[in-house]
Amino acid sequence: MMFPQPQQAIEPMLLTARQAARALSVSERTLFSLTQAKEIPAVRFGRAVRYDPTDLRAWIEKAKRSEFSC
Numbered sequence: 001m002m003f004p005q006p007q008q009a010i011e012p013m014l015l016t017a018r019q020a021a022r023a024l025s026v027s028e029r030t031l032f033s034l035t036q037a038k039e040i041p042a043v044r045f046g047r048a049v050r051y052d053p054t055d056l057r058a059w060i061e062k063a064k065r066s067e068f069s070c
Contacts, residue, residue: 014043014050023056 021031034040
């Protein structure tokens with residue numbers, strides 16, 4: 001008898017605007033403003049806009065460095 005394999009949760013490769021805003025603790029409006037200003041990189045396909053968690057972490061690190069260099 002074969003037992004079913006436990007399903008592993010699939011971690012999303014890209015985040016929606018809502019997920020990214022929540023992860024950064026900012027509003028979606030702020031996130032869209034940062035995206036339009038090209039401060040935060042985004043992946044676009046059609047009308048969909050998604051955010052790579054690696055890019056968000058890099059943006060945070062860059063913001064920390066520029067904050068301390070003042």
